[in-house]
Amino acid sequence: MQKKVACSFPDEVLEHVFSFIQSDKDRNAVSMVCKSWYEIERWCRRKIFIGNCYAVSPRMVIRRFPKVRSIELKGKPHFADFNLVPDGWGGYVLPWIAEMAGAYPWLEEIRLKRMVVTDECLELIAKSFKNFKVLVLFSCEGFSTDGLAAIAASCMNLRELDLRDSDVDDLGGHWLSHFPETYTSLVSLNSSCLGSDEVSLSALERLVGRCTNLRTLRLNRAVPLDKIANILGRAPQLVDFGTGTYGADLQSDVFSSLAGAFSSCKELRSLSGFWDVVPAYLPAIYPVCSRLTSLNLSYVTIQSPDLVKLLRHCPSLQRLLVLDYIEDSGLEALSSSCKDLQELRVFPSDPFGEEPNVSLTEQGLVSVCLACPKLQSVLYFCRRMSNVALVTIAQNCPNLTRFRLCIIEPRTADFLTLEPLDVGFGAIVEHCKDLRRLSLSGLLTDRVFEYIGRYAKKLEMLSVAFAGESDLGLHHVLSGCESLRKLEIRDCPFGDKALLANASKLETMRSLWMSSCAVSFGACKLLGQKMPRLNVEVIDESGPPDSRPDSCPVDKLYIYRSVAGPRFDMPPFVWTMDEDSALQVHALHVAEYNRKPDWIGVGTYEESIQGLRAKMPFVLYLAELSNTSQCSSQPLLSGDTTLTPPRPLLRLPIETLESDDKTQRSKEGKYMIKMRYSMNPTICFEIRPISTRSFPGV
Amino acid sequence: MEGSVAYDNDLNLKATELRLGLPGTHEEQQAVSSSTVRNNKRPNGESDARNETAPPPKAQIVGWPPIRSYRKNNSQPKKTESEGVGIYIKVSMDGAPYLRKIDLKVYSGYPELLQAVENMFKFTIGEYSEREGYKGSDYAPTYEDKDGDWMLVGDVPWEMFITSCKRLRIMKGSEARGLGCGV
Numbered sequence: 001m002q003k004k005v006a007c008s009f010p011d012e013v014l015e016h017v018f019s020f021i022q023s024d025k026d027r028n029a030v031s032m033v034c035k036s037w038y039e040i041e042r043w044c045r046r047k048i049f050i051g052n053c054y055a056v057s058p059r060m061v062i063r064r065f066p067k068v069r070s071i072e073l074k075g076k077p078h079f080a081d082f083n084l085v086p087d088g089w090g091g092y093v094l095p096w097i098a099e100m101a102g103a104y105p106w107l108e109e110i111r112l113k114r115m116v117v118t119d120e121c122l123e124l125i126a127k128s129f130k131n132f133k134v135l136v137l138f139s140c141e142g143f144s145t146d147g148l149a150a151i152a153a154s155c156m157n158l159r160e161l162d163l164r165d166s167d168v169d170d171l172g173g174h175w176l177s178h179f180p181e182t183y184t185s186l187v188s189l190n191s192s193c194l195g196s197d198e199v200s201l202s203a204l205e206r207l208v209g210r211c212t213n214l215r216t217l218r219l220n221r222a223v224p225l226d227k228i229a230n231i232l233g234r235a236p237q238l239v240d241f242g243t244g245t246y247g248a249d250l251q252s253d254v255f256s257s258l259a260g261a262f263s264s265c266k267e268l269r270s271l272s273g274f275w276d277v278v279p280a281y282l283p284a285i286y287p288v289c290s291r292l293t294s295l296n297l298s299y300v301t302i303q304s305p306d307l308v309k310l311l312r313h314c315p316s317l318q319r320l321l322v323l324d325y326i327e328d329s330g331l332e333a334l335s336s337s338c339k340d341l342q343e344l345r346v347f348p349s350d351p352f353g354e355e356p357n358v359s360l361t362e363q364g365l366v367s368v369c370l371a372c373p374k375l376q377s378v379l380y381f382c383r384r385m386s387n388v389a390l391v392t393i394a395q396n397c398p399n400l401t402r403f404r405l406c407i408i409e410p411r412t413a414d415f416l417t418l419e420p421l422d423v424g425f426g427a428i429v430e431h432c433k434d435l436r437r438l439s440l441s442g443l444l445t446d447r448v449f450e451y452i453g454r455y456a457k458k459l460e461m462l463s464v465a466f467a468g469e470s471d472l473g474l475h476h477v478l479s480g481c482e483s484l485r486k487l488e489i490r491d492c493p494f495g496d497k498a499l500l501a502n503a504s505k506l507e508t509m510r511s512l513w514m515s516s517c518a519v520s521f522g523a524c525k526l527l528g529q530k531m532p533r534l535n536v537e538v539i540d541e542s543g544p545p546d547s548r549p550d551s552c553p554v555d556k557l558y559i560y561r562s563v564a565g566p567r568f569d570m571p572p573f574v575w576t577m578d579e580d581s582a583l584q585v586h587a588l589h590v591a592e593y594n595r596k597p598d599w600i601g602v603g604t605y606e607e608s609i610q611g612l613r614a615k616m617p618f619v620l621y622l623a624e625l626s627n628t629s630q631c632s633s634q635p636l637l638s639g640d641t642t643l644t645p646p647r648p649l650l651r652l653p654i655e656t657l658e659s660d661d662k663t664q665r666s667k668e669g670k671y672m673i674k675m676r677y678s679m680n681p682t683i684c685f686e687i688r689p690i691s692t693r694s695f696p697g698v
Numbered sequence: 699m700e701g702s703v704a705y706d707n708d709l710n711l712k713a714t715e716l717r718l719g720l721p722g723t724h725e726e727q728q729a730v731s732s733s734t735v736r737n738n739k740r741p742n743g744e745s746d747a748r749n750e751t752a753p754p755p756k757a758q759i760v761g762w763p764p765i766r767s768y769r770k771n772n773s774q775p776k777k778t779e780s781e782g783v784g785i786y787i788k789v790s791m792d793g794a795p796y797l798r799k800i801d802l803k804v805y806s807g808y809p810e811l812l813q814a815v816e817n818m819f820k821f822t823i824g825e826y827s828e829r830e831g832y833k834g835s836d837y838a839p840t841y842e843d844k845d846g847d848w849m850l851v852g853d854v855p856w857e858m859f860i861t862s863c864k865r866l867r868i869m870k871g872s873e874a875r876g877l878g879c880g881v
């Protein structure tokens with residue numbers, strides 16, 4: 001019998017070959033070839049992408065991939081961006097950081113999206129990873145500039161610090177001065193989301209001056225216009241620059257030094273920022289406009305003629321973000337100036353106004369689609385649309401990969417015919433064969449979903465709001481869209497039938513969100529019981545869903561596939577429909593002292609939870625972290641639920657279970673408590689309420 | 699684009715349905731409690747600029763339109779301490795299907811205001827004269843003052859104007875010419 005080819009190469013050779021394979025999909029395919037390839041591959045996988053942090057546990061990841069250098073995690077569902085996910089829902093990164101601190105001492109990159117990051121996490125990162133290089137916090141929250149100071153002070157090899165769109169508690173600009181004078185490795189800094197009026201300009205200037213490899217610098221609004229020239233002067237090699245405030249009283253000397261600074265930036269390709277624009281200062285950027293490929297004017301509240309004047313200078317533009325002040329006429333001008341346009345995003349200047357305040361209609365988008373053959377990605381807010389416009393767009397832009405249309409008033413019909421927009425969107429999915437992302441709006445029946453199910457074979461993400469008529473709509477999508485990974489639906493009359501009939505489809509997707517639809521609690525329970533590899537979570541802030549009849553619709557539903565089982569950090573308003581819900585555990589609210597909890601407690605068992613709900617102090621007794629189920633009587637950790645604000649439980653990895661006998665506080669360090677779950681206890685523990693006594697260590 | 703399925707609202711799904719539930723499990727659904735607002739507006743986005751009566755205030759739908767909070771927060775102009783609250787008035791133009799809102803405090807006088815309005819609606823106002831109003835174009839900028847009277851913009855001193863102006867309307871044609879006549 002012939003020896004298998006796979007076995008004839010030494011591992012090092014295979015590993016070397018695998019190092020050329022970067023994409024996750026390909027890596028996964030490689031690991032499925034045979035056992036030895038699986039083994040070799042897992043030891044040399046350096047980069048991990050986890051689209052849903054609850055789909056897998058940190059331990060599982062570490063067990064399989066012991067040598068990871070770069071990790072990307074996503075937390076909350078996308079609709080959290082629009083305030084549909086209540087605070088405290090989850091997405092805590094601390095358990096991950098804590099586990100990785102021990103397992104991946106050579107971790108270089110952490111990229112997070114929609115996760116809760118605390119200062120403690122940032123301090124842990126700063127302390128644990130000696131060669132840390134990249135931190136990207138995309139739409140994250142829960143941390144302050146103190147945490148950033150810790151990163152700045154410790155991470156000598158930091159290349160990239162990107163806080164884009166995060167909600168940061170900005171305590172002033174002094175964190176920047178925590179970068180030591182010897183630190184010069186910064187390549188990319190995006191602090192544009194910081195909201196304080198204070199910024200340490202001198203620290204910023206010095207930092208920029210000594211980091212000669214700086215390529216991306218996005219400033220926050222607090223940096224005034226008259227400082228830009230100085231900053232750019234120190235970094236003429238910048239490729240991507242975001243201004244702070246771009247308005248001030250017009251002074252010719254400020255203008256000329258600004259223009260001079262911009263003209264010396266020969267590599268500049270991307271501009272953003274531009275808060276509080278004074279139009280007279282815009283011509284200062286004209287020297288770089290001809291080379292610009294990306295321009296973010298989405299905070300620029302100037303009128304169309306001024307916008308057009310600027311855009312006429314930018315023939316190389318590939319990406320434009322702009323407010324609807326640009327109007328149809330401005331988009332028409334754009335389409336004749338910027339033939340290379342690939343991505344267009346038009347945001348509403350007055351989204352809650354009852355009447356249109358600008359002359360921006362479907363015509364603007366149509367004119368761009370007619371004239372810009374390379375257009376791939378569209379995000380467009382407008383107030384009216386027609387099927388004929390959508391068909392025109394579809395026929396002229398068959399290369400669209402992302403099409404997100406938001407007609408501001410829900411259920412708006414075709415303004416010409418008063419019909420639904422089914423045919424228009426149908427044309428989009430039929431002609432744009434590579435469409436990966438679609439957001440629908442306007443008046444839509446089940447028909448549009450029929451078209452989507454039939455044609456949108458490459459569609460990966462679909463967002464639906466105020467659309468459809470019956471379960472048939474949802475059924476079309478779930479049964480037809482082969483590549484569907486993420487589906488998010490709000491305010492649609494979709495109920496149990498389509499969901500239950502397509503339950504197995506849900507295991508092929510990352511997640512499904514449905515809010516204000518017609519899915520009953522009973523169906524959720526059924527789904528949770530029948531599909532062990534799905535986590536079915538009901539979010540309901542009005543009380544436990546089992547206090548109402550099974551036929552009652554749930555408020556919000558989030559379903560995602562997971563190999564980690566139900567999560568343990570759910571807040572009280574989230575219920576899992578898992579089979580073992582009898583043993584369901586809710587996260588306890590624990591005390592937090594000065595943002596650095598000295599102890600963390602975990603809850604279990606109904607009777608204990610009763611005590612906790614009465615808000616009494618408690619003591620947590622822990623057994624050894626081993627396979628035995630012996631319970632010690634050593635009090636190990638304690639907490640106090642009477643303190644406010646209560647915080648949900650965080651899980652941290654354990655190295656040791658040492659405790660300081662005198663104060664009964666756990667020693668500072670990493671520790672973990674696992675919950676009793678599914679009859680496989682790792683640790684037994686119980687909580688005993690304490691009636692009166694002063695608390696140790698308080 | 700052919701619609702091959704003759705879609706019928708009364709299609710009975712029960713007969714062909716695939717379910718995971720045990721036979722006999724009922725599937726009645728309660729009325730959807732949605733977070734939407736039942737609104738009786740015609741599904742036509744255009745609004746009539748001549749409509750003098752304000753539409754009934756609409757309750758805001760949570761999370762709609764889908765705009766991220768940082769964008770909502772960051773596009774508001776930063777209020778400096780000296781500014782206080784602006785004086786926002788609606789500006790309409792005969793024939794234009796949209797209204798504008800402007801902050802009168804931003805302008806220091808009539809020329810700036812009129813320039814801005816010209817830019818907004820892309821037209822030219824004629825030259826102002828006390829006797830003859832706005833000559834040289836078909837348009838005249840008018841405003842409604844606190845007493846409900848329609849006045850020609852420019853007739854009163856600027857400071858008086860910004861405190862008494864309730865809204866601006868760019869009139870067109872004979873109505874406009876009428877305003878300028880007579881002293």
